[in-house]
Amino acid sequence: MKRYIFPSSIETARALILHLVKLMIDDPDRTFYMAVSGGTTPALMFDLWANEYSDITPWGRLKIFWVDERCVPPENSESNYGMMRSLLLGAVPIPYENIFRIKGESNFRKEAARYSKLVKEEVPQENGLPVFDVVLLGAGSDGHTSSIFPGQEELLSTEEIYAPNVNPNNGQKRIALTGLPILNARLVIFHITGRSKAEVVWDMCNSGDTGPAAYIAHHAENVELFMDAAAGENL
Ligand code: 6PG
Secondary structure, eight states, rough: EEEEEESSHHHHHHHHHHHHHHHHHTTSSSOOEEEOOSSSHHOOOOOHHHSSSSSOGGGGGGEESSSSEEOOOTTTTTTTHHHHHHTGGGGSSOOGGBBBBOOOSSOOHHHHHHHHHHHHHHOOOOOOOOOOOOOEEEEOTTSSSSSBBBTOOOTTTOOEEEEEEOOTTTTEEEEEEEEHHHTTSSSEEEOOSSGGGHHHHHHHSSSSSSSSHHHHHHHHHSSSEEEEETTTTTT
């Protein structure tokens, strides 16, 4: 796993935006399929992207999907789509038809099946799995990624593209991109900042498959870690 470490979360966000934009600019003749995570870490990146890097981004060639979603309506503050819409998607000229949200307000079993079918139809496939150009992941301090939590490792090998799941810490219903399509991506990028993530970052870089984030970090063919010094302090 390639590691990129920066003094602050802002510098990490800037570097990651420029990295993603460069990937698209270096391949100017095609559509770019990206699956994004939610949580708090990407909020800074989305805000910076909208305010400082929108003009250099080929929005018409970018299709946005979600790694996971909390089963709440878009206007709920917990919504990963709602957060990205308010900070980025509503502020840049990305075509509406390029945004494929998970409908958190729907029945989570039906929506997991609907979204799995949609992704199979919209995203190029290889080995019977979608091939995202980038799957952008975070990691919880407990070692989860996507919405796959420790103890739910069966979601790392299930045949479902997206699975209905539950956050065991609070019972919140989730819909999660599972392990095989994550590993099938051209590039997996972890975006992790903050001192609270120093242990999970150490695990991802040095331990065995101690949790879903470490497993993906160890088994993905092309995987990068963008982190700030605080998250990397134990390395
Ligand atoms: C989610 C995310 C999840 C997130 C980690 C880190 O819906 O919560 O997709 O996998 O990346 O929980 O979250 P923070 O960035 O809030 O620490």
